[in-house]
Amino acid sequence: GQNIDQPTEMTATEGAIVQINCTYQTSGFNGLFWYQQHAGEAPTFLSYNVLDGLEEKGRFSSFLSRSKGYSYLLLKELQMKDSASYLCAVRDSNYQLIWGAGTKLIIKP
Amino acid sequence: DAMVIQNPRYQVTQFGKPVTLSCSQTLNHNVMYWYQQKSSQAPKLLFHYYDKDFNNEADTPDNFQSRRPNTSFCFLDIRSPGLGDAAMYLCATSRGAQGVDTQYFGPGTRLTVL
Numbered sequence: 001g002q003n004i005d006q007p008t009e010m011t012a013t014e015g016a017i018v019q020i021n022c023t024y025q026t027s028g029f030n031g032l033f034w035y036q037q038h039a040g041e042a043p044t045f046l047s048y049n050v051l052d053g054l055e056e057k058g059r060f061s062s063f064l065s066r067s068k069g070y071s072y073l074l075l076k077e078l079q080m081k082d083s084a085s086y087l088c089a090v091r092d093s094n095y096q097l098i099w100g101a102g103t104k105l106i107i108k109p
Numbered sequence: 110d111a112m113v114i115q116n117p118r119y120q121v122t123q124f125g126k127p128v129t130l131s132c133s134q135t136l137n138h139n140v141m142y143w144y145q146q147k148s149s150q151a152p153k154l155l156f157h158y159y160d161k162d163f164n165n166e167a168d169t170p171d172n173f174q175s176r177r178p179n180t181s182f183c184f185l186d187i188r189s190p191g192l193g194d195a196a197m198y199l200c201a202t203s204r205g206a207q208g209v210d211t212q213y214f215g216p217g218t219r220l221t222v223l
Contacts, residue, residue, distance in 0.1 A: 004151070031209065042199055042214035043152070050209075087151070097212065099151035 002026045004100035006088050011106045012078055020073045020086050020103045028093025034062050034073045035087045037102065043087055046073070075105075083107045112136070113215035115200050121221045122190050130185040130218045132200030139205035141183040142212065143175060146197045158183060159205055187220075195222045 005023045012018040024032070031050040035043035049055055049064035049071060061074040073086055085102035092098055113134045122128040132141065140159050144152040156165045158177045172194070174186040187194055197219050201212040 008149075033211070040197075040217075040219070042217045045211050045213070048209050048211065085149075091210075095210075097154070099153075101149065101151045104149070 002092060002098045004088055004090060004098055006086075006100040006103045008101070009104045009106065011108060012075075014078055014080060014107055014109050016078050017074065017076050018078060018105065020075070020088075020105065022071045022073070022088035022100060024069050024071070024088070024090045024098070024100075026090045026092045026098055029066060030091040030093065030095060032062075032064055032071050033089045033091070033097070034060075034071075035089065037085045037087060039084070046086075078107050080107050080109070113200060113202055113213055115198075115215035115218050117218060118216060119219050119221070121223060122187075123223050124192065125189045128187050128190055128220070130187075130198050130200075130220070132183045132185070132215055133181050134200075134202045134215075135181070136202055136213065137180065138202035138213075139180075140203045141177060142201040142203075143173075143183070143185050144199040144201065145194075146199055146217075152199060155185070190220070190222045192222050195220055 003025045034046040036046050037043040047062040049062050054063045059076045064071045085104045087102040088100040089097045116131050142157040143155045146152040155169045156175050172188050177183045197217045199217045200215040203210050203212045
């Protein structure tokens with residue numbers, strides 16, 4: 001079966017750095033996405049990785065290792081507005097998106 | 110601004126009473142998706158259209174139907190809602206091209222079944 005694993009919940013402090021991990025087992029690989037979802041709202045696109053390595057976008061970076069089936073999302077200089085769920089999704093060989101259940105990130109002052 | 114619009118944002122229906130949710134897009138994307146998402150769970154793909162080609166997920170109940178009368182609009186019909194169908198329903202679109210093909214989501218419709 002296809003599977004995406006993420007921690008259910010993480011807590012971090014305003015101004016700090018947090019790393020949210022995602023491991024996946026899918027039928028093929030055609031890219032990995034990270035989305036941010038605030039409570040009661042729709043997911044919004046954050047990043048896309050298809051090659052190994054780090055992609056940096058402002059305070060957010062995403063890393064991919066295809067050989068390990070592993071990705072992480074790194075959030076720097078955390079702000080209260082970063083409190084949200086972060087969903088990892090992998091596109092498989094059929095170009096279907098397989099979604100993780102998301103990691104709820106709680107930011108404390 | 111180009112966007113994905115869903116109406117209504119909140120829908121209350123009675124057990125067994127048919128309900129229709131709507132989605133429209135100004136992105137001119139080829140693909141439209143309907144997802145069901147329950148609290149703290151991954152979005153679950155119900156079906157998607159590539160242009161007029163309808164693709165139903167194998168485990169989508171027959172109670173759920175969809176229509177796409179034109180490029181801009183897509184509807185989700187729930188013929189006989191049960192209590193278990195209470196959820197957030199998300200519409201998304203994508204170009205349907207190779208490469209990144211990011212999905213863009215509407216704000217969702219939260220369905221309550223009484």
